[in-house]
Amino acid sequence: MDRRDFLVGAGLLAVTPTAASAAQGLDWGAVRREFRLDPTLINLGLFYLASNPREVRDAVDDFKRKLDANSHDLMPSHAQEVADALGKYVGGAADDIALVPNTTIGLSIVYGGLRLRADQELLLSDQDHSWHQEAARLAAARVGAKVRIGTLFADSAQVTEDEVATRLRNALTPQTRAVGITWVQSSTGVKMPVRACAQVVAEANKGRAVADRCLLVVDGVHGLAAVDDDAARLGADVFVAGTHKWLFGPRGTGMAWVNPQVSDQIVPLLPSLSNRSATAALGPGGFHPFEHYYAVRAAVEFHQRLGRPRVAARVAELATRFKDGLAEIPGVVIHTPRDPGMSAGLVCFDVPGKTGDEVVARLSQKRIQVTTAAYRIPYARIGTSILNTPEEIDRTLKEIRAL
Ligand SMILES: Cc1ncc(COP(=O)(O)O)c(C=O)c1O
Numbered sequence: 136m137d138r139r140d141f142l143v144g145a146g147l148l149a150v151t152p153t154a155a156s157a158a159q160g161l162d163w164g165a166v167r168r169e170f171r172l173d174p175t176l177i178n179l180g181l182f183y184l185a186s187n188p189r190e191v192r193d194a195v196d197d198f199k200r201k202l203d204a205n206s207h208d209l210m211p212s213h214a215q216e217v218a219d220a221l222g223k224y225v226g227g228a229a230d231d232i233a234l235v236p237n238t239t240i241g242l243s244i245v246y247g248g249l250r251l252r253a254d255q256e257l258l259l260s261d262q263d264h265s266w267h268q269e270a271a272r273l274a275a276a277r278v279g280a281k282v283r284i285g286t287l288f289a290d291s292a293q294v295t296e297d298e299v300a301t302r303l304r305n306a307l308t309p310q311t312r313a314v315g316i317t318w319v320q321s322s323t324g325v326k327m328p329v330r331a332c333a334q335v336v337a338e339a340n341k342g343r344a345v346a347d348r349c350l351l352v353v354d355g356v357h358g359l360a361a362v363d364d365d366a367a368r369l370g371a372d373v374f375v376a377g378t379h380k381w382l383f384g385p386r387g388t389g390m391a392w393v394n395p396q397v398s399d400q401i402v403p404l405l406p407s408l409s410n411r412s413a414t415a416a417l418g419p420g421g422f423h424p425f426e427h428y429y430a431v432r433a434a435v436e437f438h439q440r441l442g443r444p445r446v447a448a449r450v451a452e453l454a455t456r457f458k459d460g461l462a463e464i465p466g467v468v469i470h471t472p473r474d475p476g477m478s479a480g481l482v483c484f485d486v487p488g489k490t491g492d493e494v495v496a497r498l499s500q501k502r503i504q505v506t507t508a509a510y511r512i513p514y515a516r517i518g519t520s521i522l523n524t525p526e527e528i529d530r531t532l533k534e535i536r537a538l
Contacts, residue, residue, distance in 0.1 A: 161445060167522045169437075170383075177503040177527045182357060182480065182518035185383045187434070194433035195385055198426035213429040214408075218415065220435040221390050225374065226365025230412035231398070233391045234428055235419065238356040239266040241375035241391040244417050245352060246274035246313070248401040252346075253279035255312040260287045262322045263315055265509070267354045271315055280312070287316075291323035291470050294477060300331040307339045313350045318358030318369075322510040324471030324481035326362065329353055333370025350397055356380055356389075357518075360438055361480045363447035372397045381450075381480070381520070384434035385427035391417060446521050450480040453519035453528055457482050460532035467535070470514050483514035486538050491515040494538065501534050 169188040172178060187195070201208060214234065222229035235241035246257065247270070257271040261284050268284065275282045285306040288294035303314065314336055319326050329351075336351045343349070350372040359366060360382035366374045374392040378384030391414070393401060398413040409415040438446065455475060461467050466487035472478045486494050491507035494515035498505050507513035517531070 161441065161449075163449065163521060163524065166441065167524075170522060172522060175502055177523075177530060179517035179519070179523060179527070179531060180504045180506045181520040181522055182361075182380050183506065184386055185379045185381075186522075187385060188383055188437050190437050191383060191385060191430050191433045194430035195426045198429045202426060209425060210429065211408075213425075213432070215411070217428060217431045217435075218411070220432045221378075222367075222392075224435050224439070225359075225367040225390075225392055227367030227392050228395070231367065231392050231395055231414050233393070233414050233416070233418040234409075234431075235375070235389045235391050235417075236387050236423070237379065237389045238264075238354060238375055238377040239270065240419065241377075241389050242267050242315075242352070242354060243270040243273065244404050244419065245373050245375060245391060245393075245401055246271050246315075247277070247404045248417060249274065249313060249350070250346065250400050250402065251275065251278050251280050251312050254310060255347075256281040256283050256308070256310050257313045257315065258283050258285055258306060258311045259315040260285050260317075261511070262287070262291075262320045262325070263317050264321060264354060267315060267317065271313075287327075288325070291320075291325050291483075292468075292472055294325055294472060296328040296331045296477075299328055300335050303332055303335045304338075307335070307349065309343075309347065311339070311349045312347070313352050315352045315354065318353050318355040318366075319361065319479045319481055321357055321481060321516070322483070322508045322512075323514075324478050324483045324516070326358065326472075326477050326479045328477075329369040329371055337370070345400070348397070348400070350400065357481055358479060360443070361447060361450050363444045367392050367394075373401075378431050378434060382431075382434050382438055385424075385430045387424060387427050388431050390431075393417070441521070447479075449521045450519050451475045451478075453523055453525065454478065454480050454482050456525055456528050457517060457519060457532065460528065461535070464532070464536050480519045481516060482519070483508060483516045485514055486535060489515075489538060494535070497538055498531070498534055503531050503534060505531070 170186045218229040218232045271282045287299045352373040353371040355376040359376040372394045377389035379386045393414040405419040407416045408420040468485040470483040491513040
């Protein structure tokens with residue numbers, strides 16, 4: 136199948152496939168050939184910083200050429216098209232999207248701009264990324280507020296929706312101004328039950344004045360384009376995600392979606408290029424690598440043609456294959472839930488007698504790229520991208536067995 140066939144085929148097939156058949160019907164080899172991956176490497180760390188498909192590379196080159204020809208031609212209509220595309224993709228509105236360079240800066244802008252008093256607190260969990268936690272700490276320190284780090288489950292492999300909801304309910308206080316959670320945790324691979332958390336936060340907000348209302352902030356970077364769900368309809372107040380991971384967007388691009396009902400609770404931290412809406416104005420201004428920002432639309436369109444249900448099903452199919460294989464290796468401990476409802480494309484595990492770093496080093500000798508989670512306990516970790524194959528998963532399992 137050549138590139139045109141793949142595109143045409145994908146276009147014809149994008150008729151909302153059912154979950155069961157979702158991973159079928161696409162030539163994943165043809166999809167992979169759209170990327171400039173190192174062919175000698177099994178790369179199970181593709182979620183780290185995106186490789187771009189041909190369409191996205193072409194869009195970047197095209198915008199770059201235009202800007203090189205005349206940089207006064209900044210083409211603000213393209214920024215609007217990107218917001219339109221992202222808004223539609225997350226099931227929200229373009230006006231509720233701010234363009235940001237990455238998740239970290241997006242979260243920093245949200246916490247830093249939140250109307251927060253010294254007697255209030257931000258509540259995060261011990262499994263949120265350290266940069267998420269640091270964004271909250273820096274914002275809280277500026278006004279003398281506190282950050283509390285809670286624990287939302289005892290055992291990541293066994294976590295349930297009820298456990299998370301109960302622990303969150305017990306942790307909230309009238310002073311909690313925001314709860315920060317991670318859609319898919321890069322420390323454990325757990326997919327957090329965002330809707331259940333939103334329900335708990337909504338109950339806690341009953342009777343609260345606007346200035347005391349608790350917002351639910353989601354770091355969604357490992358869920359966006361890996362999970363088949365509308366990020367703007369999860370019940371969160373804020374959803375932040377880099378588009379330079381699972382969406383294969385240009386490096387240095389991301390988005391923040393803000394529920395319009397709370398957008399007046401977050402004020403801009405920096406001058407913005409956009410006055411399109413209160414949320415758009417959160418996007419930091421000054422000049423940017425516009426060719427990257429504008430090309431986000433191409434990444435969204437590429438992904439939509441593949442079909443979000445099909446992508447999510449493929450990611451889950453490969454992750455499940457890996458977990459099933461690990462479960463048969465004596466002594467290996469899987470830290471990610473086996474349940475696809477509580478997990479997505481990240482799988483964390485331990486090999487007996489080896490640290491995560493040793494696992495990474497040994498597999499690297501076999502030309503297999505895995506990572507460790509940069510957290511308190513650095514488990515070995517893989518991410519199952521649509522660019523990986525069942526054969527790559529099986530090869531990796533074989534090498535892990537040999538350890
Ligand atoms: C859960 C999580 N949040 C945020 C980040 C940082 O993302 P970004 O590079 O988009 O700031 C990472 C790691 O890259 C992560 O794993």
